[in-house]
Amino acid sequence: MTITLALRASLLHFTDDPAIHESAIHWHSDGLLLLNQDKIAAAGDYEALKHLVPEHLSVQHFPGEIIMPGFIDTHIHYPQTDMIASPAPGLLPWLEQYTFPTERQFQDPAHANEVAGFFLDELLRCGTTTAMVYCTVHPQSVEAFFTQSERRNLRMVAGKVMMDRHCPEFLQDTAESSARDSEALIQKWHQRGRQLYAITPRFAPTSTPQQLHLAGELAKQYPDTFIQTHVAENKDECAWARALFPTARSYLDIYDQVGLMRPRAMYAHCIWLDDMDRRRMAETQSAVALCPTSNLFLGSGLFDFDKAEAAKVPLSIATDVGGGTSFSMLQTMNETYKVARMGGRYMPASSMFYTATLGAARAMQLENTIGSLKVGNEADFILVDPQATPLLARRNRHVNSLEEQLFVLAMLGDDRCIAATYAAGKLVHQQ
Incomplete structure (x- = not known):
């Protein structure tokens, strides 16, 4: 040795x-x-x-x-670095007023490179060595992110957002172009050095059934890639998703029907799930990225720790910048503790540190690589x-x-x- x-x-x-x-x-x-x-x-x-x-x-x-x-942050948006701490009455107006206009700038590779570099340095300053990262709809935003991550030799997971409806035209791709661009990025970056790719439909309401179907096909074709998206964050979003996909049993079932639930799938928020949803997550080893800071900031709701534990759902915690208001996983633990207390649960500090390290690595199926x-x-x-x-x-x-x-x-x-x-x-x- x-x-x-x-x-x-x-x-x-x-x-x-x-x-x-x-x-x-x-x-x-x-x-x-x-x-x-x-x-x-x-x-x-x-x-x-x-x-x-x-x-x-x-x-x-x-x-x-x-x-x-090093800490592992399982849900964060690097393009939202410059709009962290933006005021809005809820998730959907926050997206329209701040998120979408900010993400538009990432069509410029120079801008994407500069933000990606700052973002990664901020993660490292806060002790986060691995993150599951959303880029924008622009392939160049992914290129910029992985280029900056590779330069620092970091173990990062990232993907191009897939979004072909219910968003500004300047951020729209198509079902076909999103699948084509995602596959090209997978072939270039997944398992290149320490870089890993995540198939990334933003959330069901901003994808047509065809786009989600093609995302599921990619997930089947490249089974060691990651999947990341949002589900059941707030009640308005849940009602919208159910109206758009009336044949689905639940919001989560929209993803299940197209093959997007499997190991290495990370679902952010998961506040408004039912017991059948939780059982399905455990069966498929799909994981929760709990985002307490963001959930409190946007008034989305309180995560139910007891029901998630009873169902044996893989759990991790995440900052969700820019809905979350800090890159620090220590501050995110602070909010995790308070969310748990509001639900009547006491969470020991050892459990929080586990969830931010080995627990997150297990949720990502990477426990033999990172997390301990x-x-x-x-x-x-x-x-x-x-x-x-x-x-x-x-x-x-x-x-x-x-x-x-x-x-x-x-x-x-x-x-x-x-x-x-x-x-x-x-x-x-x-x-």
Whole structure:
């Protein structure tokens, strides 16, 4: 085993859901992380592993900081970076007034490149090393995104929005052109280095039945691609979808009928599902991207954790920028906790950190690639400073357990807590 980098700090990662197995939390107060180029070579107690460090290699020591896997954001729109925090009375007017005019600019490759670069740097600044990303209807927006991601050697998932009705003409494709453009992008970018492609119908109301059918055909033809879309975000949208697809049993069933429910399918929001919908998600291993910040911002509703857990639906959490108001997964955990409490559920901090790392990787069917410090996984990780602000430093003098320390981070933490971000073993951000 060749060791190329050695980092000493506290270590935290998960081997399973801590809500089910307490032993799934792996914590080493004095830990050592060893890399072999871009892969995890070992992770554990410093005293047990220090003999593996070659004599010529200096151990980089970060006392008081925590090494953990990079965060995974399973639903975010990079073209909405410049319209984050835009006021509107609800989802549909927000789309019309802000989203569509902003996305129009991505027909310009230079603009798309500049925004993509800023967007990815902002993710890294917040400790997010993988995201499932919506581009725009323009193929050049996807080219720009993957070009910028490849330049940073990041593990990213992205796709061209498919949208052939109920939107401004300047953002409309056709069923045929969207399938043709998506396939060309799949063939160019999917599995190229660390880039992965997601078939991306925006949401059922903005796609004709023919477009959704062709998206389903692509999903069948390229079974290791991802699928991403929106479902059951708010009541007006649900009523609209049902009116447009009267033969579907439910909003989710629109996608199911065309073959868009399968492993590696990520459905954002999922607030207004019924029990049959949830069972179907579990059966197909389609996953939920829970977007609490966006749901609160747009007044969409509260996610039902108890019913999702009972149905064993794969769950992840996501920022949903620009409906969400922060790139920070720590701030998103803060909102997740509050949404759960409003539904009568207490969510431990360990569960939130699991859901933002290994839980998200599992929802994406990537748990043997990212999401933990398991030997052989890609070396995407962050250094977290629990004392990054005066308030955090003061509060952390009084913590009595790991759970309490993580809870304080989730409630009071933000981008300032991310001391450093590593992607594929390389330092890509430092405070």
